[in-house]
């Protein structure tokens with residue numbers, strides 16, 4: 181395809197891909213997962229998942245995408261020479277479309293909280309804040325509209341193309357995000373008694389490590405690295421031939437991990453400082469934190485006010501660079517396979533995701549919109565993070581490790597033998613052939629009660 185876009189620079193590649201990785205997964209999901217699964221011990225398991233499953237998994241998607249230079253479905257089919265493998269690409273596109281649907285609902289909540297912080301509506305006692313969240317998220321109309329608004333913002337960036345839309349937005353938003361995060365971390369760790377929160381994050385208690393912790397850490401690692409949905413494969417199709425894949429994958433994984441840790445350092449010291457328990461689950465940042473900000477900065481309310489605005493702005497930026505990547509997977513597919521104009525292709529995706537978002541949003545706080553005993557929103561999260569992403573990553577590693585041409589895989593990994601990273605090739609191959617598929621298989625079997 182002649183008119184395919186490309187990222188314009190090395191830093192653009194790293195920031196756009198890290199932008200995809202860094203998102204609500206780091207700032208919303210990671211802290212509550214860590215809070216519920218025992219703090220530092222969870223983080224260590226999580227780190228193991230990133231090193232042994234995450235980085236090899238990212239590399240495999242990079243290899244498929246960059247070699248094929250096309251959308252996910254065609255990339256998987258052409259990489260293996262077998263049309264059936266294209267289904268793995270299609271599975272990825274489907275997964276990321278579902279994720280975009282429920283993710284935008286949470287992103288819409290962030291928009292609402294950003295507005296509410298600015299107008300000072302989040303001030304009040306804990307019962308008021310709890311009630312605020314429940315009545316807002318359970319409202320049938322407003323959250324759905326905000327979710328759709330978020331998808332539309334994403335849409336208009338994606339339509340501008342790879343270099344002018346995605347790369348530009350990431351180059352602006354990522355540094356901004358980092359600065360906001362640092363400012364809030366500094367404010368948080370200097371609070372009285374903040375050290376208890378730091379200890380919770382850094383001192384492991386291994387008695388907390390159960391099989392559930394492994395499962396959750398694995399799902400979190402895949403979700404956070406945007407792995408298993410061909411998202412990285414699509415981005416890699418815009419990489420240049422000279423991009424060092426191992427170096428880029430390691431840099432992105434490192435940035436992603438550091439930002440998650442910083443998010444923990446922002447939330448837990450503040451929570452412990454005012455005596456709030458860290459295990460309140462998904463509502464942590466919407467119910468617990470507004471109270472935490474108020475109480476922690478009660479000596480200087482204006483600081484609490486500013487921090488609250490910065491925090492929700494941070495969430496909005498982080499979410500946006502991620503929704504862009506989820507949107508791009510489907511847009512590239514419809515554009516290249518159905519030969520639709522890029523803007524039309526983007527509309528197809530926008531409409532489908534908006535419908536999913538509306539149903540997910542309606543399911544919050546309503547017992548009747550359930551699938552398999554879970555509200556639709558939680559079901560989508562479970563289905564994607566704990567079933568579809570691991571399955572996608574397992575199939576990708578089987579494709580790259582066992583079915584594809586070894587010469588091509590090696591050429592891509594080593595940039596035609598020119599890269600210094602070629603010494604790591606045997607280790608990569610070992611991970612991708614044995615460690616990744618076997619561990620994911622065991623974990624999935626465990627999940628379904630087979631072992």
Ligand code: TRP
Nearest residue numbers: 201203204205403404406411502
């Ligand atoms: N990684 C993002 C986060 O941490 C979410 C995300 C973006 C994603 N693209 C994805 C998750 C593709 C799975 C698949 O918030």
